[in-house]
Amino acid sequence: MTLTILSMLLATAINIIPQPLSVREDKGSFKLKGTQISCDAQMGEIPLAAIAELSAQMTIVAGQVYPVSKPVGITETVRAGSGKGIIFAVDPTLVDEAYTINIDKRKAVILANSDNGFLYAIQTLKQLMPVSIYGHDTDEKAKWELPCCEIKDKPRFAYRGMHLDCCRHFWTVDEVKKILDVMATLKLNRFHWHLTEDQGWRAEIKAYPLLTEIGAWRPETIIGYQGMYLDGKFKFDGQRHGGFYTQEEMRDVVEYAARLGITIVPEVDLPGHMVAALASYPWLGCSGKSIETGGDYKVWTIWGVSPDVLCPGKDSTMEFLKTVIGELCDIFPGEYFHIGGDECPKTAWAQCPDCQARIAALGLKSDEHASAETRLQNYVTSEMQAFLATRGKKLIGWDEILEGDLEEGATVMSWRGLRGGIEASNRGFDVIMTPTDYCYFDYCQSDQFNYDEKMAALAESKSLEEMVGEPTCAWWGNLTIKQAYSFNPTAGLDKAAASHIMGAQANVWTEYIPTPEQLEYMIMPRLFAMSEVQWCELRNKDYDKFIEKVKGNGYKMLELKGFNFRNKDE
Ligand code: ACM
Numbered sequence: 001m002t003l004t005i006l007s008m009l010l011a012t013a014i015n016i017i018p019q020p021l022s023v024r025e026d027k028g029s030f031k032l033k034g035t036q037i038s039c040d041a042q043m044g045e046i047p048l049a050a051i052a053e054l055s056a057q058m059t060i061v062a063g064q065v066y067p068v069s070k071p072v073g074i075t076e077t078v079r080a081g082s083g084k085g086i087i088f089a090v091d092p093t094l095v096d097e098a099y100t101i102n103i104d105k106r107k108a109v110i111l112a113n114s115d116n117g118f119l120y121a122i123q124t125l126k127q128l129m130p131v132s133i134y135g136h137d138t139d140e141k142a143k144w145e146l147p148c149c150e151i152k153d154k155p156r157f158a159y160r161g162m163h164l165d166c167c168r169h170f171w172t173v174d175e176v177k178k179i180l181d182v183m184a185t186l187k188l189n190r191f192h193w194h195l196t197e198d199q200g201w202r203a204e205i206k207a208y209p210l211l212t213e214i215g216a217w218r219p220e221t222i223i224g225y226q227g228m229y230l231d232g233k234f235k236f237d238g239q240r241h242g243g244f245y246t247q248e249e250m251r252d253v254v255e256y257a258a259r260l261g262i263t264i265v266p267e268v269d270l271p272g273h274m275v276a277a278l279a280s281y282p283w284l285g286c287s288g289k290s291i292e293t294g295g296d297y298k299v300w301t302i303w304g305v306s307p308d309v310l311c312p313g314k315d316s317t318m319e320f321l322k323t324v325i326g327e328l329c330d331i332f333p334g335e336y337f338h339i340g341g342d343e344c345p346k347t348a349w350a351q352c353p354d355c356q357a358r359i360a361a362l363g364l365k366s367d368e369h370a371s372a373e374t375r376l377q378n379y380v381t382s383e384m385q386a387f388l389a390t391r392g393k394k395l396i397g398w399d400e401i402l403e404g405d406l407e408e409g410a411t412v413m414s415w416r417g418l419r420g421g422i423e424a425s426n427r428g429f430d431v432i433m434t435p436t437d438y439c440y441f442d443y444c445q446s447d448q449f450n451y452d453e454k455m456a457a458l459a460e461s462k463s464l465e466e467m468v469g470e471p472t473c474a475w476w477g478n479l480t481i482k483q484a485y486s487f488n489p490t491a492g493l494d495k496a497a498a499s500h501i502m503g504a505q506a507n508v509w510t511e512y513i514p515t516p517e518q519l520e521y522m523i524m525p526r527l528f529a530m531s532e533v534q535w536c537e538l539r540n541k542d543y544d545k546f547i548e549k550v551k552g553n554g555y556k557m558l559e560l561k562g563f564n565f566r567n568k569d570e
């Protein structure tokens, strides 16, 4: 079949990403020209605002006014199909985030029973329209109509996330909002905002102003791949880099995300990955000096895992953490708070009198399962969990929090493969699956990446583009869109364990992502794949159909949104 015939076929078919639960395509279409939009008085303020926005957008791109009537009591007969125009109504029988769309030649009836259900119905309606709905200009050539159909839809997983590292490189509020917009289009509902790191502290904390006066800035950044410096003599760019979000800006992002149906999961990564905080307040460390250099702590300018971590032996450190997290709990209303917990070397603790005194006071022992120092990290996690509980929040941590003892009620984010998630779900913990093999969007999108070959090539000073044909730098691995699509977060789990898998998330670490253009390139089109992993029942996943949808309206939508993406056939 030629590409033209294929795209003609596609142009008439219903192509929605992520694929809805069920789609029945009927004959004919509903002409939208100047149609009235009616809303149920029982609907929430967020979907009503989204409908007003949809009407405004349709007015621009279709060149016709689409009046929205004042919310009214929608009668049973209208719900059952007697009305006309576009009708949004509450259906109390639908579950959270579910919606239905019924379109015939006279009307489109949209039912949902939650704010997100309505928001997702609107996203689907937009995908049923000509793709120029995503643009800024009037498109008079497009057929402004909706195909007659019946769509019933709800998500497979409740947690559908994307993570963004705003620390290795800083992203402005506008850049973050642009990403939130694309997430919302694909019905993602959690934004995991990685706010603290060795290389930069990004969240204003009123009680500790030096965190952003000092900790948000680094004087320079390592150039190129850290692994290519076989002699360890790194080169730096000499450019100051940094930035932070004021509390007002974070509140603004929270509000913006909420209007898109997205809850933010803030992360303060502790007790490791804390060099920026140590540089701001050296008393947070075991000795007040770097065990790496013997000198003062400095906001890190290279990548990796630093041995300089917080000292949990001191009460002042624990108070600091509660104050920081307390301020952030006031800003982020979601039920989850992420405390990191990954990659925390224990070297400093083993030598620190305060840490050893804490270990003795708590009676922590080393055994075949865990060292006393690992159990000291368990103590930190458990203190944070208890504190978060006083603020009505649940703790999430990376899968390292499973080592040693973990208290009931914690949620585990499995990143080092599926193993942590499998163990955690079998032990009865809730899990969010983010294994590197399927979910790390900092990995190279081609399948050409081979670590050993790459190191050899780097020794010959070849660029990544020469090696793997990618215009951008990337972390040490491959993750093709096909591989991302193939992910099943419950693979290999029995029913009981599978019921603990809350969902899945793409992680976007930004060591090797210095510009917004590159950031967008790394996210797309892989986020399309992640959205089907998160949303679709397995029986509805079909890679060939999916990739045609991406190459059709998917790419066009991104172009119209001005969102950069990778567009290569493997
Ligand atoms: C991680 O990638 N260090 C969670």
Ligand code: ZN
Residues within 6 Å of the ligand: 285, 286, 287, 310, 311, 312, 313, 314, 348, 349, 352, 353, 354, 355
């Ligand atoms: Zn210590």
